[in-house]
Amino acid sequence: MADKTAISPTRSEDFPEWYQQIIRAADLAENSETRGCMVIKPWGFAIWELIQSDLDARFKATGHQNAYFPLLIPLAYLEKEADHAEGFATECAVVTHHRLEAEKDPETGKTRMIPSGKLTEPYVIRPTSETIIGAAFSRWIESYRDLPLLINQWANVMRWEMRPRLFLRTAEFLWQEGHTAHETVAEAILETKTMHQVYHDFLRDILAIPAVMGEKTEAERFPGAEMTLTVEAMVQDKKAIQAGTSHYLGQNFSEAQDISFVDRNNKKQFAHTTSWGVSTRLVGTLIMAHSDDDGLVLPPRVAPQQIVIIPVTPKPDTRNAIIDACNALANTLRTHTFHGQPLRVHVDSRDLGGGQKKWEWVKKGVPIRLEIGPRDLESRKVCVSRRDQAHNDKTFVNREEFLQQVQETLDSIHQNLLARTSSFREHNTQPCSSFDAFEQHWSRPNPGWLLTPWAGSRQEEEKLSKEHKITIRCLPLAEQKGDEAPCILTGKATKQRALWGRSY
RNA sequence: CGGGGAGUAGCUCAGCUUGGUAGAGCGCCGGCUUUGGGAGCCGGAUGUCGCAGGUUCGAAUCCUGUCUCCCCGACCA
Numbered sequence: 001m002a003d004k005t006a007i008s009p010t011r012s013e014d015f016p017e018w019y020q021q022i023i024r025a026a027d028l029a030e031n032s033e034t035r036g037c038m039v040i041k042p043w044g045f046a047i048w049e050l051i052q053s054d055l056d057a058r059f060k061a062t063g064h065q066n067a068y069f070p071l072l073i074p075l076a077y078l079e080k081e082a083d084h085a086e087g088f089a090t091e092c093a094v095v096t097h098h099r100l101e102a103e104k105d106p107e108t109g110k111t112r113m114i115p116s117g118k119l120t121e122p123y124v125i126r127p128t129s130e131t132i133i134g135a136a137f138s139r140w141i142e143s144y145r146d147l148p149l150l151i152n153q154w155a156n157v158m159r160w161e162m163r164p165r166l167f168l169r170t171a172e173f174l175w176q177e178g179h180t181a182h183e184t185v186a187e188a189i190l191e192t193k194t195m196h197q198v199y200h201d202f203l204r205d206i207l208a209i210p211a212v213m214g215e216k217t218e219a220e221r222f223p224g225a226e227m228t229l230t231v232e233a234m235v236q237d238k239k240a241i242q243a244g245t246s247h248y249l250g251q252n253f254s255e256a257q258d259i260s261f262v263d264r265n266n267k268k269q270f271a272h273t274t275s276w277g278v279s280t281r282l283v284g285t286l287i288m289a290h291s292d293d294d295g296l297v298l299p300p301r302v303a304p305q306q307i308v309i310i311p312v313t314p315k316p317d318t319r320n321a322i323i324d325a326c327n328a329l330a331n332t333l334r335t336h337t338f339h340g341q342p343l344r345v346h347v348d349s350r351d352l353g354g355g356q357k358k359w360e361w362v363k364k365g366v367p368i369r370l371e372i373g374p375r376d377l378e379s380r381k382v383c384v385s386r387r388d389q390a391h392n393d394k395t396f397v398n399r400e401e402f403l404q405q406v407q408e409t410l411d412s413i414h415q416n417l418l419a420r421t422s423s424f425r426e427h428n429t430q431p432c433s434s435f436d437a438f439e440q441h442w443s444r445p446n447p448g449w450l451l452t453p454w455a456g457s458r459q460e461e462e463k464l465s466k467e468h469k470i471t472i473r474c475l476p477l478a479e480q481k482g483d484e485a486p487c488i489l490t491g492k493a494t495k496q497r498a499l500w501g502r503s504y
Numbered sequence: 505c506g507g508g509g510a511g512u513a514g515c516u517c518a519g520c521u522u523g524g525u526a527g528a529g530c531g532c533c534g535g536c537u538u539u540g541g542g543a544g545c546c547g548g549a550u551g552u553c554g555c556a557g558g559u560u561c562g563a564a565u566c567c568u569g570u571c572u573c574c575c576c577g578a579c580c581a
Binding site (some may be wrong): 382 | 574
């Protein structure tokens with residue numbers, strides 16, 4: 001039993017299957033009858049809500065306001081920006097009717113609903129909202145005094161993906177999309193960079209994931225963007241996952257949609273726009289970054305419950321006293337705060353075996369488990385287990401001492417997870433200057449990332465990508481100021497560095 | 505959307521080749537015994553066999569269509 005894992009298969013045996021088992025064991029989500037769409041269950045949704053509320057505060061702190069735009073976009077809107085239209089064309093769900101008519105089968109007597117009332121102008125279910133928000137912007141913006149316009153929307157979007165995977169790629173997903181309009185290029189680019197930094201900091205400070213900040217190459221850019229900035233995370237199978245993007249859209253959308261204003265010299269100008277977003281994919285990223293073979297591992301700041309107290313009640317006569325003590329401790333803990341919010345504490349007093357409860361919370365990834373039994377009651381101690389340590393590790397701590405150190409302990413769990421993911425990424429990211437070594441690298445199982453000098457063309461990039469099933473994840477911002485070196489493919493001297501990897 | 509696999513109890517699956525209208529383990533519920541631990545024994549409940557047609561006296565089983573899931577590709581947050 002000692003070496004048996006709660007999740008089977010393990011990460012090393014079958015990573016994709018392990019991922020799905022984590023979701024099930026932690027009760028995060030399940031597939032629905034609707035193709036490619038998931039039901040997000042309470043534990044999974046609570047994680048998303050925590051992500052949402054933290055990000056929302058960051059958006060507001062940087063001057064943005066929330067608003068809401070229609071789910072359905074007139075087809076014609078999508079035809080306005082050519083690159084954009086082409087980029088999303090293959091994954092759009094289209095609404096073509098507005099009524100159902102009941103039709104009774106004369107033989108079986110069953111009623112079937114037949115779409116009728118065909119629309120002359122079909123609608124597209126938003127795959128992203130640049131076009132419909134742009135249409136509003138063009139009405140709202142008249143003068144330079146109306147700028148900047150800084151809007152965010154929390155919404156669901158739909159992209160008819162061919163290979164859905166829970167959280168990582170679902171046909172419908174939840175996200176936020178920021179859309180802003182600015183007077184000048186410089187302001188718009190500053191906005192793009194600001195939100196890029198917001199995403200990076202959020203990933204580090206809330207999800208305990210170190211992301212590489214970089215710019216996408218032209219081939220990987222958002223359809224219709226002039227510049228796409230990305231935060232790239234590495235998960236435990238060494239693949240990359242694009243955790244968030246921030247786009248400078250130039251005047252492409254403003255020209256297409258007439259988002260124009262009269263400037264300080266009484267001249268008509270097109271606004272410079274940006275858009276940026278993160279999605280429920282963050283939950284998938286979180287799972288794959290931290291979880292282990294015993295289940296989900298949650299960084300404390302996105303744990304729906306940060307501390308679970310399990311009463312150990314071996315004897316009926318002390319049972320009530322123990323449960324009272326657990327509730328009292330929980331209430332005291334709830335008066336403590338962690339990063340400005342009351343601690344989230346749960347007492348699991350269900351009438352179940354202790355082992356069963358323990359494993360449930362291990363699998364759900366709760367950062368701290370406390371057990372209190374008769375002996376602890378007498379000695380005024382609590383038995384503490386941390387999710388970032390082995391499931392059978394426990395330390396007995398004085399109750400007062402635990403209360404004093406609880407924030408510190410949660411912070412230490414966060415730091416420990418961050419240190420773990422950081423060193424994993426560092427160990428699996430290698431500089432590479434030889435083309436032979438580069439090509440050999442990708443034939444290995446689970447290859448990590450390579451950082452190479454790169455001065456190739458878009459065509460050359462796409463050819464290499466196809467050949468090795470890799471992509472340039474980004475041109476990391478921190479790596480572009482070094483010495484010149486020969487491009488790995490063309491040999492041309494360049495300061496540019498590209499980060500290559502397999503990705504989700 | 506191409507190639508492969510699969511849909512039978514909450515979960516994992518057997519039964520299907522050779523049609524005769526359902527089974528196991530785990531889980532669930534109850535009882536007793538246990539209790540620093542995912543315990544034991546006894547008893548119990550649960551399925552229009554993905555959906556729709558067809559063949560047949562009779563279909564989980566054969567045929568056709570369709571939907572969904574998984575794996576590989578192309579596409580992607």
